[in-house]
Amino acid sequence: MTVPAIQIEDLTKDYPAGFLNTKKKRSLESLTMQVEEGEAFGFLGPNGAGKSTTMKLLMGIIFPTSGSAKILGRPISDVEMHKDIGYLPEQPYFYDYLTASELLDYFARFYGFSAAERKARVEKMLKKVGLETAGKIQLRKYSKGMLQRVGLAQAILHQPKVVILDEPMSGLDPIGRREVRDIILELKRDGRTILFSTHILTDAEMLCDRVGVIVGGKLQGVGRPDEIVGLKAQGMEILFEADTGNAKTAAILAKAAKSGSRYALHVPEESLYLTLDELKAAGAKITSVAQIKPTLEEYFMHLVEKDRAQAAAIEVHGK
Ligand SMILES: Nc1ncnc2c1ncn2[C@@H]1O[C@H](COP(=O)(O)OP(=O)(O)O)[C@@H](O)[C@H]1O
Ligand SMILES: [Mg+2]
Numbered sequence: 001m002t003v004p005a006i007q008i009e010d011l012t013k014d015y016p017a018g019f020l021n022t023k024k025k026r027s028l029e030s031l032t033m034q035v036e037e038g039e040a041f042g043f044l045g046p047n048g049a050g051k052s053t054t055m056k057l058l059m060g061i062i063f064p065t066s067g068s069a070k071i072l073g074r075p076i077s078d079v080e081m082h083k084d085i086g087y088l089p090e091q092p093y094f095y096d097y098l099t100a101s102e103l104l105d106y107f108a109r110f111y112g113f114s115a116a117e118r119k120a121r122v123e124k125m126l127k128k129v130g131l132e133t134a135g136k137i138q139l140r141k142y143s144k145g146m147l148q149r150v151g152l153a154q155a156i157l158h159q160p161k162v163v164i165l166d167e168p169m170s171g172l173d174p175i176g177r178r179e180v181r182d183i184i185l186e187l188k189r190d191g192r193t194i195l196f197s198t199h200i201l202t203d204a205e206m207l208c209d210r211v212g213v214i215v216g217g218k219l220q221g222v223g224r225p226d227e228i229v230g231l232k233a234q235g236m237e238i239l240f241e242a243d244t245g246n247a248k249t250a251a252i253l254a255k256a257a258k259s260g261s262r263y264a265l266h267v268p269e270e271s272l273y274l275t276l277d278e279l280k281a282a283g284a285k286i287t288s289v290a291q292i293k294p295t296l297e298e299y300f301m302h303l304v305e306k307d308r309a310q311a312a313a314i315e316v317h318g319k
Pocket of ligand 1: 016046052054
């Protein structure tokens with residue numbers, strides 16, 4: 001049996017909160033999930049859901065209140081193991097007066113590459129993230145998008161087996177997002193494991209083998225993007241054309257919604273054939289039959305609203 005690339009067990013994080021930090025705020029609650037080797041896993045959730053907290057815990061930047069995690073089969077406290085990991089923080093901060101080349105060279109020294117190797121690797125990375133012409137410019141003159149790319153170059157410079165990217169597409173224009181997406185796809189083709197967080201659902205749908213949805217510190221579901229959405233099948237939609245003057249169609253038209261020159265009727269899956277027969281008998285022309293699937297976006301909003309309703313209920317009844 002192969003070991004998962006990332007294994008998270010019952011991970012909980014409380015931050016001190018309130019006046020004099022005497023209270024605690026639970027930001028992550030008993031998170032258990034795993035990311036398989038070679039998988040691109042999207043960690044989805046609205047702001048404040050606990051995505052960055054999870055990633056910082058995995059990187060050993062903050063420490064769990066309880067629970068544990070392993071990366072490549074080794075505990076997250078294992079310093080050696082971290083050489084095989086690349087990390088892009090949510091808001092990468094770099095020393096302003098360095099150029100991108102200098103910064104990447106500085107990081108490359110950590111990994112013990114020779115001078116010649118460093119030079120080749122830095123050039124290759126700058127090219128990969130589309131900064132080959134900007135490499136000699138000081139970082140203080142960079143736009144947010146350019147800094148994000150330097151951060152990405154820094155994260156993959158040492159060809160890590162596991163890449164953890166916190167909102168890699170944030171602050172980028174559509175072209176920048178596309179470029180980051182291509183880089184992630186390339187990492188995937190190379191067989192690397194990628195865990196990235198996002199609140200941009202289309203990016204996740206396009207890139208991920210699986211997604212985990214987290215809201216209010218709690219994991220709400222894990223699965224393939226289409227599976228996650230398919231969790232609540234919503235019946236069938238029949239589009240048809242019908243003659244409004246026909247007395248037979250009147251009953252059916254009363255239940256249908258007009259959509260342009262056609263009508264749309266939503267029915268539960270089990271009554272599909274019966275309805276089609278009725279429509280045929282009424283002389284309607286059926287133009288399409290399709291499954292009604294909520295988008296990932298709709299699923300996501302549904303979870304967020306559920307969580308808000310629960311939180312409100314606790315506030316009312318809790319004390
Ligand atoms: N250092 C901290 N001290 C106190 N609360 C924090 C700290 N960092 C994050 N939080 C809180 O923990 C929750 C989760 O935050 P975070 O992990 O950054 O969410 P996300 O990355 O999904 O937007 C939020 O409510 C946030 O306010
Ligand atoms: Mg975050």
